[in-house]
Amino acid sequence: MPKIVKARVIVTSPRRNFVTLKIECDDGTTGVGDATLNGRELAVASYLAEHVVPCLIGREAHQIEDIWQYLYKGAYWRRGPVTMTAIAAVDMALWDIKGKIAGLPVYQLLGGAAREGCMVYAHANGTTIDDTIAAAKAAMDAGYLAVRLQCGVPGLPSTYGVAKHGERYEPADADLPSESVWSTSKYLRVVPELFRVAREELGWDVHLLHDIHHRLTPIEAGRLGRDLEPYRPFWLEDATPAENQDAFRLIRQHTTAPLAVGEIFNSIWDCKTLIENQWIDYIRATVVHAGGITHMRRIAALADLYQVRTGSHGATDLSPICMAAALHFGLSIPNFGIQEHMPHTEETDRVFPHAYSFANGLMHPGDKPGLGVDIDEELAGTHAYKRAFLPVNRLEDGTLWSW
Incomplete structure (x- = not known):
């Protein structure tokens, strides 16, 4: 041994x-x-x-x-x-x-492939609705079958998901936390219009997702979900903070829009009540923050009993090692739903050579033994650590709010 x-x-x-x-x-x-x-x-x-x-x-x-x-x-x-x-x-x-x-x-050790690949979704972000639609069309042209839509909110200087200066979105952007401004009323006016235009321009053969990022109360989230129902969103993500899992009961009472939550969860106990009461449709816990493949399999097994599927977080705050692990996990479980995919920078890909690949809207972890990813330690040593904080969020009157 x-x-x-x-x-x-x-x-x-x-x-x-x-x-x-x-x-x-x-x-x-x-x-x-x-x-x-x-x-x-x-x-x-x-x-x-x-x-x-x-x-x-x-x-x-x-x-x-x-x-x-x-x-x-x-x-x-x-x-x-x-x-x-x-x-x-x-x-x-x-x-x-x-x-x-x-x-x-690894997926073979977990029971083998339960599907040909893992459907992933791309991010389409833009300062305006037109910018977001253009980004979504580019993602569809690249082969994505699902796209997350985020656009700027008129009257606000910055919005979650929308990068500064047209660069790739990376929220951890400052040596000390930057501050952004939020208005729920302005946000609730623009998102239904975003989805209306998206369906007109993109059609009905693409899955459309949206991330609320914990910023609404349950009743506000229920109202938004109801407003978006005609456009058949794939999911509404992180509608309200989930420390109080019972909050999703109220959202569920007011909308049939599918609900996803859990990228900041770190154990099965964070989502137990949500899953058992079927107040969510997708659990977004991820391999790196929820105890690894071993614990994620327990979460998935519980979710499978209640027809809840996985939709793991997969932004660039997770390294290619986690992406590989997520794909092995997702390929092997019966109730996989979708996997978030934000491509890493070329510099990151060089530091972490990997076997996973994307084609026709699906990702596959590859068939190299193990996870199929490694770290080039010599190259890694040339990229020094630099402190970077996530932002904080305030209402227009200065009240600290969920970012």
């Missing part, structure tokens, strides 16, 4: 910050896991280096479940984004090692 002899934390910033855990066994086999927590990267790096890595040395790498339970139950202070991201990094790396030793891609 291979034993863990080394584990090191690698922090790199090829135009954005990533944290990677690399585990090495006594037979020379290595595995990698993503440990990136956007805006709090060094908290996870320290947690891994000081509290997790020393506990891994000498353990049998094949004992994935036992190590998962050891890191979760053995910490006493359970859950939370830092702890669960650290556990996820270990879990991914161990699945990577197991696949390499078996000579199989």
Whole structure:
């Protein structure tokens, strides 16, 4: 049985910050896991280096479940984004090692492919509705079958999802948190018009998604969902903060628009009530923030009992390691729904060479043993860490609001 002899934390910033855990066994086999927590990267790096890595040395790498339970139950202070991201990094790396030793891609170890590939959605962002529609058409021309629509709100200087200066959207954009301004009333006027024009211009053969980013009250979200129903949205994402899971009961009472939530969830307990009451249609928890492949499989299994499908977060705040893990996971489960896809920068792709690919609206993790992704440590070392915070959000009167 291979034993863990080394584990090191690698922090790199090829135009954005990533944290990677690399585990090495006594037979020379290595595995990698993503440990990136956007805006709090060094908290996870320290947690891994000081509290997790020393506990891994000498353990049998094949004992994935036992190590998962050891890191979760053995910490006493359970859950939370830092702890669960650290556990996820270990879990991914161990699945990577197991696949390499078996000579199989991870999805084969999880039961094999349940579909030809994972449908992914692109982001279409624009300052105006016309800009967003143009971006959506470009995504469709590139082969995407599903597109998330976000546009600027007239009267507001900035809007979630819309990049500054026409660049690729990356919200962690400042050494200290920048501040943006929000108006719910102005937002609720523009989104129905965005979807009306989108259906006229894009037709009905493309799935259209929208991210509210936790900014509405439940009754406001119900009103928006009702307004969008004629345009058949694929989902409305993160309609309201979900700390109070019961809030989604009220939204469900007022709209049949499908609801998705969970990109900031870190355990099955965050979504248990939502799933069991069928108040959501898609669970968006992701491999890196919800305890790795091992724990995500538990979440998916619970969701499958209630006809809730997965729709994992997949923005560029997750490294290609997490994207590979998400694709192996999504390919293998029965209730996969969709996977978010924001292409990484060329610099990031060079640091993290990978086997996954996109074609005809679907992504596939590839058939290399393990996760099929690695880190070029020498190249990673040329991209120094640079502190970057996510923004905060205020109403027009200055009240702090959910960003």
